[in-house]
Amino acid sequence: MLKKLFARKQNKNPKAHIIPRAEHTFSRQRVSKNALTVLYRLNNAGFQAYLVGGCVRDILLNITPKDFDVATDATPEELRRLFRNCRLIGRRFRLAHIYFGRDIIEVATFRTEPSKMKFMKHQSESGRILRDNVYGDITSDALRRDFTINALYYNIADFSIVDYCKGIDDIESRTLTLIGDPVTRYREDPVRILRAIRFSAKLDLDISAATAKPIKSSLKLLPEVPSSRIYEESLKLLLTGHSIATMKKLREYGIHAALLPPSKHYTEQDWAFIEQGLANTDSRIKSRQTTSPGFLFALLLWPGYLAYCQKLLGDPPYHYGQKHEAMDKLLQDVNKALAIPKRFTLMSRSIWDLQDRLLNVKKHQAFRLLSHPSFRAAYDFLELRGQFDKELKQSAQWWHRFQNGSDEQQDDMLEELPKAKGRRRQRKPRAQQDENV
Ligand code: ATP
Ligand code: MG
DSSP, X not given: OHHXXXXXXXHHSOOOEEEOGGGOOOOGGGSOHHHHHHHHHHHHTTOOEEEETHHHHHHHTTOOXXXXXXXXXXXXXHHHHHOTTEEEEOSSSOEEEEEETTEEEEEEEOBOOGGXXXXXXXBOXXXXXXXXXXXXXXXXXXXXXXXXXXOXXXXXXXXXXXXXXXXXXXHHTTEEOBSSXXXXXXXXXXXXXXXXXXXXXXXXXXXXXHHHTTHHHHGGGGGGSOHHHHHHHHHHHHSSSOHHHXXXXXXXXXXXXXXXXXXXXXXXXXXXXXXXXXXXXXXHHHTTOOOOHHHHHHHHHHHHHHHHXXXXXXXXXXXXXXXXXXXXXXXXXXXXXXXXXXXXXXXXXXXHHHHHHHHTOOGGGHHHHHTSTTHHHHHHHHHHHHTTOHHHHHHHHHHHHHHHOOHHHHHHHHHHSOOOTTOOOOOOOSOXXXXXX
8 A cells, every 4th residue: 555655656746858959859930920929928927838738749740730739837817917819718727718810829827636636526436537627837737638648848948848758758659658547547537538549540659558458448437428528529539530540440449339329230331331431521621621520420320320210110111200210219329428419410310311312303302302401411421322332323423413414404304203193393493502511
């Protein structure tokens, strides 16, 4: 017991490894002008000022950072006095956002680990951190971070890198390692499991053996996390351009079923379809086209939707109400794990519902379908399915020609379609809206 306490104590006061300017590759030229302005102003006012987290990690890995985060010993009130363009946000832990037009530099006062908080319940029964809102110093700030490579500080005072957790070694060996005892760190915040997968896939890093080992046994903690947070993390996992690599890793560790319970029963064929869709999503993101969570979840849950239909309704065809009954049940089960906002599930539902309608289009329906707000997404989905099925491919090609045809060509194509009994001919709508996915 004594030995354990002693070991913990030592671990909490590590010595900083300081890498001077001449011995690292971090270049200030890669830091945004606005971030440098913030750092210099803090420094000139006598405060400590460091870049920290993803931006330091990414520059060292030769990746362009998404944004720049600053850590300092200035309190939020001091920050407000120092920066006119400052807004304090967050109820629990106050952060400063410094505005430069649309660019925001996030400045956080050093925090400490939750156990330093007295007289307050800071953990749930299972050890999950509930509060994390006490100021500290750079050492405590480093230790409460998740991975060693996310706990590197760039000091504007002398351009050195400050490393408390051997993060530089991990950058060099391209390894992802949790700071501290992995079992405890996953217990404190099970979302770190998802973050481990995200960073290893996005940055192409190996997860160290010690960090990887407790992942499977910690999965049971994920349901404790609010489903809205799991939803946010899932978007970061799958809608930031590295979804193929990420999904492979999620499956490798058996995490997919914790996020999307129906995927537990997916076949290899189902995964091949999903992977093809994810490949399209990744390339859309890389070419800066829009992607919608509605389309993403339509894709990820499609085999589940078909399975729910089969289980609840037997063999097709199903009428509209029946299909929505299966969708209700499926989405109810999914929402227990991850809370997809309704506006996106509505889009997924439309995409699924439109599949049969696109396939069995009647003469009077074609223009009405074309002007449906989810037509574009449903068509893309049909096109994707067509890559695995000849009949569907023909249908997708028909819709491709119909969308792009002249008035005469469209009229000719309508003539080829079957007529629905007892219906009047639909007039062509004046404006045909479509929606990008
Ligand atoms: P990205 O490029 O994806 O934004 P990031 O490392 O900047 O990566 P953020 O989620 O923006 O990730 O978090 C900023 C920093 O805050 C991280 O680098 C890490 O140091 C710390 N952090 C974030 N989430 C956690 C967590 N769950 N537990 C501990 N530290 C965390
Ligand atoms: Mg970040």
